[in-house]
Amino acid sequence: MILKQLHLHNFRNYDDLTVDFAPGVNVLIGENAQGKTNLLEAVYALALTRSHRTSNDRELINWQAHEAVLSGSVEKRTDTVPLELHFSAKGKKAKVNHLEQSRLSQYVGQLNVIVFAPEDLSLVKAGPAVRRHFMDLEFGQMSNKYLYNSGQYKTALRQRNEYLKQLRSRRQSDRVFLQVLSDQVAALGAEIIVARAAFLKQLEKWAQVIHGDISLQKEQLRFQYATQVTLDDDLKVEDVYQALLELLTKNEDREIDHGSTLYGPHRDDLIFLVNDKNVQTYGSQGQQRTTALSVKLAEIDLMKEQTGEYPVLLLDDVLSELDDDRQTHLLTAIQNKVQTFLTTTSLSGIARQLINAPTIFRIAHGTLEKETEETNETKTDEQVDSSSETE
Template structure:
């Protein structure tokens, strides 16, 4: 799939923009703070109905305006689609082929995106929240059932936390309603956990293949699902549910004292092992970057396997963060296969021996000038 055309209205520093793109390599060149990352963010928001940079949708709306709008024409193997997302103080409104989508979970997945940004290089060393967010966004792109279950889980989690606070403050002593909420949160939590584990098994297979190439078969890679909520060795849905629910009941007193839910997928984590050692603790910076690069390339292939079409790849000022070998491996992997958007402050940051005939755009103060196709 590829983004053929996009139109922005009041998005970040773009008052209005309408332009078409190459189905191959598109390079945005400009100084910092001119709108390169904002443009890639608009693609991401259009795809997932949320930003990777902010949790406050108001940040996406140009200062002094009431709304932001993103329109795009998406070309796929089998069809062409028109997508629209409007962001306002009242919330978000999404349309696919001019039909309003009542649930955002029914909208997400019409455009598939893989983003590689400098902050992703901190994914391994960062906190568990970052890794859970990665899981939730990537699985949500290819599984609407995951989005639906995750939405229900968050709703019940809020209700359960509020009730635990009431029990903590002795506003109520009735644990029957806590039992009801516990059964519900265990059921939806199990659905999330099962999909996460299935996704990670697939991702691990693709990552192992990529990692072997990047390290010339010198390192073995594994992904570990880390949890205190249930026996992590379990894969059977019913066994996970029973184990999770039993652990909730065993920890009632602790949770009431804390006034919050202490178990469940909202507390779980993942780890990447190189030669059976956690790369976050024992890996060099080079090894950590190789793992992230393997992950991003694996995401591309996994999405292709699931939906039958390559996703759009966004490389936000990341080439300068990679050494020549890793940059070469990345660019070779996307050659002639994937629509790719690259942001950089200079065309010198793009390997011209590998990237053939990129479409060049100059970005300056929320304006874009399509300059030429760079011939090598």
Template sequence: MFYLNKIKLTNFRCYQSYSTNFIPHINIIVGNNAVGKTSLVEAIYCLGLTKSHKASNDVEMIKNNKEVAVIKGLFQNGEEQDEIVLSISEKGKKINKNNKTEPTLSRYLGYFSIIIFSPEDLGLVTGGPSERRKFLDVNIGQTNKKYLKNLMNYRKLLKQRNEVLKLFNEKEGYDDCLLSILTKAMISEAKEIISERKNFIDSLNSYLFGKCDYISGEKEEAKIVYKPNCDEKSLFEESELKESLDKITKTTNWGPHRDDFSILINGKEASKYASQGQQKTVALSMKLGLADLIKTKTEKIIVILDDVFGELDVERQNRVLKLLTFDDQIFITTTTTDHLSEKVLKDSQILHIENGGE
């Protein structure tokens, strides 16, 4: 079995020096607003993906007026114990596994998978397409390094292509030869990206099926519909069709960097028709479906539900808990355990947090 046994935080967010132990199953982190619940689970997330799910800049995570934040995690990995240390400073980040510095952060990625549901996830439903693309990229990438490589190549080529478009010169026109080389190379990466996104959404739908329905008390069935900006088969035609527009706007107007997907509840667009509780239910169902999907690829997975209960009625809250399996290590943050059933409380570790763990 794989789980996080112990964590130690130094100068991370509101924590100066804090350590605690966890159990392999449900860990419920309880405390008032602003005591450091989200910060604690953010640290766990960082141990998995070497970056935060919410901080746009790493230095935000360093405690005010300090220079280095350190997160140390002790993982039970089958019979072995692994020590992972992530340090964050103005100069950058470093990750150590069992006292050896990893040559790059991306080499470390994939040690374990992590799924977080947090209040920001409502943005999956209500936010713009870039949030949904990030969801696809982060989560496909967790178990598919080839996808990450395709994505990195694609982004590099896109940047180069846009630079060529911007370098339009009245006299010499465009470097059409370079433009065409970049277009072809982009198409080849784009095909892989679109096809992986398609596969991922298909599989996610099969794991999502029934979840939203169950949490809502058989009222709401959810489905995701992929909306590629351009189908993988017609990329070349589309690139030709849009070439003059690209030249006018000096940017690339086709390709997977413009993809999106719709989230439907009972066949209707959730962003337009669903209530806040329904939107939260569907976003959460997507994350729980995702956890099931990732579990088919790796046994090393940690699930975090940050502030999952707000806006959900007590019936929905209890159904969410029933959906959680005991096979995984789960972290739940909440301001109160009043609404939680005896059974859940009996099987969980309750961790009370006060100001920054002090």
């Protein structure tokens, strides 16, 4: 999967920009606050219909405009798909092959992306909500069914929580309706739990190999899916549904007292074990970063396994947060494998670690300029001359 072309109109600090990208490594270089991350955000938003930096879509629209438009051309194994996304005060509109989609869940998955930013290194040591968001985000790209169930579950959960609050305040007394809501939450929750368990098993397989390579086979990484129902090897949705419904039914009084649903996938967690020790609690910073890097790189292979296409990789200034060994492993792993967009303030060390020369774009004040071979040769000559003068 390759993003061949991207067009931005009134998106963040870009008034109007059309750019063609290379299938390999695309380096976006420039000083801070010039628009590097905004460009990555545009690729992410084109894929997932929302930003990874803000939940307020209005922030994506240029302050002088009323609408922002993203469009792009995605090359897949069998065809090339045009995508288009509109942001406005009225909401979002998404088009695939110039046809508007009735639901955003039908649009997501046309372009798969993985973003790796400095804050993603906190995947291991942050709270459970971060890891639940990670699972929903990544697995939703791989499965429209998971994405749909996740959205439906959040709606059912919100309705049940509102009704629990009404029961607590005595504004309602009908527990029959609560049982109806419990059934909906249990049915959708079971689908999510079973899907997560299956995806995590496959993700663990890929992450173990990568983690072993980075640690020189001194460490073994394992995943533990922490959920409130017992998960057997022969996992069935019906069994999980019955177990979850029983928990909700048994604990109605307790949940009414709290005014919220205390059982379900919205309370689950993902625990990382390195040599059978919880790396969140007992791991060194190096082990935590190796785990986060292993998980992110494993996503690439898992998406290929699940969708038949490699995703697009977005690296937002993450190299500055990794030591030389982890940088080398990251850049080696992506070469000739996935289309990559990498933001940085300096090219130092990057080109030396890549087999094929990257395509370089210089960004300043919301404008973008692609470096040509002539430009590179001129800069190299200038560096040589400068070096000679220094000597």
